[in-house]
Structures are given as C-alpha cells and as structure tokens.
Amino acid sequence: MSATRVLVLNSGSSSVKYQLLDMADSSRLAVGLVERIGEETSRLKHTPLAGDGAERERTGPIADHEAALKAVAAELAADGLGLDSPELAAIGHRVVHGGKHFTEPTVVDDAVLAEIERLIPVAPLHNPANLTGIRTAQALRPDLPQVAVFDTAFHTTMPEAAARYAIDVATADEHRVRRYGFHGTSHAYVSRTTAELLGKAPEDVNVIVLHLGNGASASAVRGGRCVDTSMGLTPLEGLVMGTRSGDLDPAVIFHLARVGGLSIDEIDTLLNKKSGLIGLCGDNDMREIRRRIDEGDEQARLAFDIYIHRLKKYIGAYYAVLGRVDAIAFTAGVGENAAPVRAAAVAGLEELGLAVDGELNSVRSDEPRLISPEYARVKVAVVPTDEELEIAAQTYALVGRHG
Ligand code: ADP
Numbered sequence: 237m238s239a240t241r242v243l244v245l246n247s248g249s250s251s252v253k254y255q256l257l258d259m260a261d262s263s264r265l266a267v268g269l270v271e272r273i274g275e276e277t278s279r280l281k282h283t284p285l286a287g288d289g290a291e292r293e294r295t296g297p298i299a300d301h302e303a304a305l306k307a308v309a310a311e312l313a314a315d316g317l318g319l320d321s322p323e324l325a326a327i328g329h330r331v332v333h334g335g336k337h338f339t340e341p342t343v344v345d346d347a348v349l350a351e352i353e354r355l356i357p358v359a360p361l362h363n364p365a366n367l368t369g370i371r372t373a374q375a376l377r378p379d380l381p382q383v384a385v386f387d388t389a390f391h392t393t394m395p396e397a398a399a400r401y402a403i404d405v406a407t408a409d410e411h412r413v414r415r416y417g418f419h420g421t422s423h424a425y426v427s428r429t430t431a432e433l434l435g436k437a438p439e440d441v442n443v444i445v446l447h448l449g450n451g452a453s454a455s456a457v458r459g460g461r462c463v464d465t466s467m468g469l470t471p472l473e474g475l476v477m478g479t480r481s482g483d484l485d486p487a488v489i490f491h492l493a494r495v496g497g498l499s500i501d502e503i504d505t506l507l508n509k510k511s512g513l514i515g516l517c518g519d520n521d522m523r524e525i526r527r528r529i530d531e532g533d534e535q536a537r538l539a540f541d542i543y544i545h546r547l548k549k550y551i552g553a554y555y556a557v558l559g560r561v562d563a564i565a566f567t568a569g570v571g572e573n574a575a576p577v578r579a580a581a582v583a584g585l586e587e588l589g590l591a592v593d594g595e596l597n598s599v600r601s602d603e604p605r606l607i608s609p610e611y612a613r614v615k616v617a618v619v620p621t622d623e624e625l626e627i628a629a630q631t632y633a634l635v636g637r638h639g
Contacts, residue, residue, distance in 0.1 A: 239325035241265070241317075242628040242635075245305075246330040247369025249361060250274060252304050255624040256317055259325070259632040262625060265317055270304040280304075282311040289315060301368045305376060319377055326381040327373045328631030330623070331366045332418065333359035334386030341389070341630040344370055344382040352384065358412055358469060383631040390424040391417030393461040398557075401468075415473075417455065417465035419447045422567060425626040426619045427457040430565040433604050433617055441562045444554045446547065447621065448577065449568035450478035450520065454547075456554035464557050466550055472508060475550060476543045478520035481511035483546070513539050522570045522577065544580045551581065555588060563615040564590065572620050573600075578607065582616060589613030 240260040246253040250273045256265040268282040278298035283291045292311065298304050309319045329344075333355045342348055349367065356363045370382055399415045401408060408414060417423075423445045431441040438460035445455045452475040455465040466474025466482075475482045484507075492498045498506070506515075514520040516539035519528070528536035555561050566578050575597045582592045589612060596607040601618075608616040 239323050240632075241321070241324045242631050243312075243319070243324060243327045243373075244330070244624045244627045244631070245327060245369050245373060246624075247301060247365050249365045252301065252308065252369065254308055255628070256312060257625065257628040259628060262629070266312060266315060267624075268308060268311065270298060270308065273298050273301060273304050278304075280307050280311065282308070284315045284317075286315070286317070301365075302372045302375070305369075305372045309376060324377075324380065326383055326631050326635040327377070328383045328385055328627045329366060329370050329373070330387065330421070330627055331370075331384045332362035332387045333416065334384070334388045334392075335412065335416065336392060336414075338384070338386045339389055339392040341383050341385045341634050343634060344374070344384050348384060358416070381635050383634055385421060385627045385630050387418045387420050388416045390420030391415075391455070391462045391465050394463060394465065398464040413469055415465070415468045417453070417462070418467045418471045419451070419453045419455075420462070421623045421626045421630075422447050422621040423453075423455045423457065423462060423465070425623065426565050426567045426621055427455075427460065429604050429619045430563050430617050431460070433606065433619065434563060434615060436562075442558045442560055444551060444558070444561055444564045446551075446564065446566050446571055446581070447568045448475070448547075448566065448570035448574075451480065452477045452482075452568070452570070454550040454554060456557045458558055464554060476516075476546045477512040479509050479512050479514045481507045481515070513543060516542060522574045526574070526576060540580075544577065547577075547581045548585075551585070551590075552588075561589075561614050563617050565617040565619045567619050567621040572618055578616070578618070590616065592616050 240258055242257050242259055244255045252270045255267045258265055265286040266282065266284045270280045272278045276297050278296065280294045298307060312318055331352060335355045337351055352363055352367055373382055401413060426445050427443045428438050430443050431438040434441060443457045445457060447453050451471055453465060453467045454475060456463050472480050473483060489503055492503050512520065513525065517525060517535045519525050525536045525540055529540060551564065570577055579592050579597055582590050591609055591612045592607050593609040602620055604617065604619040606615050606617050
C-alpha cells in the first residue's frame with residue numbers, strides 16, 4: 237500500500253485548522269478546526285468527507301496544542317484515518333514567515349526549526365504557534381516527514397528594487413527589515429490557476445492577484461514569478477483589510493506616540509486590530525458593509541470607497557510594474573464572493589483594457605471563471621483559492637522526491 241495521504245496543519249496562537257487529503261486524487265478525507273485552545277470553552281469541529289459520517293463537535297477545555305492535536309488524531313482515528321496509518325505520507329505545516337532563507341517547501345529538521353525560531357522577531361504572532369504545531373506533530377509521529385510550507389516563499393523571487401525599503405542599508409540588514417510578503421501559497425496557486433484558465437503556460441502569463449480575505453494582499457506575477465507584493469515586513473502593509481490599516485505615512489506612528497501619548501503596543505493593536513474596515517465603520521465583514529450601504533449608511537459607504545480606492549491604486553501600480561497584464565484574478569472571501577467589490581475595483585479602467593461583465597460577475601460559483609467581456613484585452617478572473625490543497629501538493633511532491 238503506498239502512502240498518499242497528507243495531513244495539512246495550520247497552527248495559530250489559539251487555533252489549529254486541519255485537512256487530511258489523499259494526493260492520489262487530491263480528494264479531501266476530513267477537515268476540521270480546533271478553536272480557543274487554552275480556554276474553558278475550546279471547541280473542536282470535525283467533518284469527515286470520505287464516508288457518509290456527519291460533522292461532529294466537541295466543546296470543553298483543550299489545554300494546549302498538544303492536547304488539540306491529540307484530540308484531532310482521535311477524531312481521525314474514529315473515522316479509520318488515524319495518524320498511525322501507513323497511508324499517511326507526511327504532515328504539511330503552514331509556516332507564516334520563512335524570511336529570505338526559505339525559498340521552497342522544506343523537510344523539517346533541527347536546523348530548519350532553529351531558523352524558523354530565529355525569525356520570531358519578524359513574526360512574533362505567527363512563527364511561535366507554527367513551531368508549536370510542528371513540534372507537537374513531531375512528538376506524535378517522530379518517524380514521519382514534517383514539511384514546512386512558507387507563506388513568504390513565493391515572494392522570494394522579488395527583485396531587490398521591490399523588496400528593499402528606502403532606508404539605511406546597514407540598519408535594514410542588521411534588523412532584517414525588507415519586504416517579505418505573505419499569502420504566498422495562495423498567490424502561487426491562484427496565479428497558476430489563472431494561467432490554466434487562459435489556456436496558457438504560467439511562464440507566458442502576467443497576472444495581478446488580489447487576495448481579498450480578512451487579511452488582504454496584492455501581487456504582481458510575471459511569468460509565474462512574483463515581482464512585487466503589497467504586504468511587507470509584516471502583514472500590516474498594503475491594502476485596506478478587515479482590521480488592519482494597510483499603507484499609511486510611517487510618521488502617523490510618531491505622531492500618535494508623541495502627540496497622542498499612545499504606547500508602541502497600543503499603536504500596534506490599533507493598526508493591526510482596530511483599523512481597516514472595522515476602524516472605519518465598525519464592521520469588517522463585507523456582507524454587512526454592503527447591507528448597510530444598501531440601507532443608505534454613509535459611514536459604511538465611505539469605508540467601502542476607501543477600500544476600493546486603495547485596491548485601484550495597487551491595480552494601477554502593478555500594471556505599471558508588469559508593463560503588460562494578461563489577467564487580474566480575484567480570490568479569498570471578499571474576492572470570490574463580493575461582486576460589487578470586483579465591479580468597483582475595475583470600474584473606469586477601460587483605457588487599460590479592463591472591464592467586468594455585469595452578468596458574468598453576478599454568477600455565484602466555486603469554479604475558477606472569467607468575468608470580463610469577450611472584447612476585454614485584460615481578462616478578469618475569479619479563482620477560488622485553496623491553500624490547503626497547495627500545501628498538500630507541495631508537501632507530497634517534496635516527500636515523493638525524497639522518499
Ligand atoms: P481569512 O482567511 O483572511 O480569515 P477569508 O478569505 O475567509 O478570510 O475571508 C473572510 C471575509 O470574506 C469575511 O470577513 C467577509 O468580509 C468576506 N466574505 C465572505 N463571504 C462573503 C460574501 N458572500 N460576500 C461578501 N463578502 C464575503
């Protein structure tokens with residue numbers, strides 16, 4: 237029996253999302269989520285997809301990541317999909333920050349763990365949780381390859397002109413300050429799928445990818461390689477997001493500290509958690525914002541307009557960076573579902589060869605699709621992202637090569 241299954245783990249500070257896939261046919265066998273780890277009200281939601289089992293939910297305290305992963309293992313075992321199965325080929329871990337060092341998915345060993353740990357200062361919220369996830373999985377199955385798939389890897393092809401900030405070079409290098417970019421697994425998957433949708437090889441296609449979820453980022457992809465992206469040292473830079481400000485004058489921070497009397501931690505929380513759409517109008521869910529706009533809510537309208545204005549600026553900027561654009565691809569929660577966002581982002585850009593067909597744009601579907609009219613020089617695509625499938629595929633490809 238050959239080992240074709242891959243467990244994908246996405247470990248956050250208080251949550252673990254997981255999917256078990258069979259890479260023989262890229263099918264999903266089970267998906268689930270553990271939330272509020274470390275609290276009294278932890279919750280595990282497990283959905284078996286292979287047989288006819290129904291979704292199961294368990295609530296009650298789950299103390300830490302080790303307990304969480306053991307609980308996940310028990311749920312999988314109950315479906316006959318236990319982690320001790322010889323069919324499990326590897327565990328693929330989403331790791332947020334791989335710095336400049338990790339340009340590809342990597343089989344985890346002690347040196348890899350040490351490097352992920354060394355990157356904690358530039359990813360204090362994410363890398364510690366990712367490390368915990370890897371170590372816990374290692375303890376459960378020490379013999380199994382653990383593969384780290386980095387959110388930053390796809391962006392390591394950016395030229396220095398795009399990756400460097402215009403600050404003192406020695407200071408930047410000492411503190412590893414540069415543009416790293418995030419959501420790379422999604423940008424890689426969506427840009428490749430967009431090329432497929434156009435019936436072309438990725439090498440022949442230039443794409444602007446707009447990943448619009450709660451976190452949001454844009455990237456310019458030339459011939460399958462990322463040449464610029466909107467998130468930077470951290471996921472705070474760039475587009476207006478659900479709770480993050482995206483771009484602002486860095487002096488806003490000095491001003492808030494010196495004149496407003498806010499501490500660095502307070503400003504950090506303000507810009508990461510209380511800004512963006514939620515800061516502008518009190519809601520970060522685009523469905524709610526659209527509902528309020530339909531009721532004539534001015535604050536929601538302004539928040540939407542600021543969101544769209546920023547998005548347009550990035551489309552224009554990346555158009556110029558690429559020189560020739562074959563397609564713009566919308567993805568993630570907002571990009572895949574919010575037709576008004578897609579229409580507004582592209583409105584008025586006909587001179588750039590961009591247009592959206594109202595009817596095609598309003599069709600709801602889980603499939604990659606084009607929403608631009610036949611005549612449009614630049615195609616507009618909606619491509620549902622699938623980061624777990626991409627992590628599983630990269631993990632399996634690596635383990636297959638080595639194993
Ligand atoms: P993340 O992975 O960054 O948490 P997602 O990619 O799942 O986020 O996107 C979540 C966001 O997608 C929600 O906050 C909401 O704004 C938006 N969203 C989800 N479904 C819809 C919908 N049907 N219409 C408009 N926006 C939606």
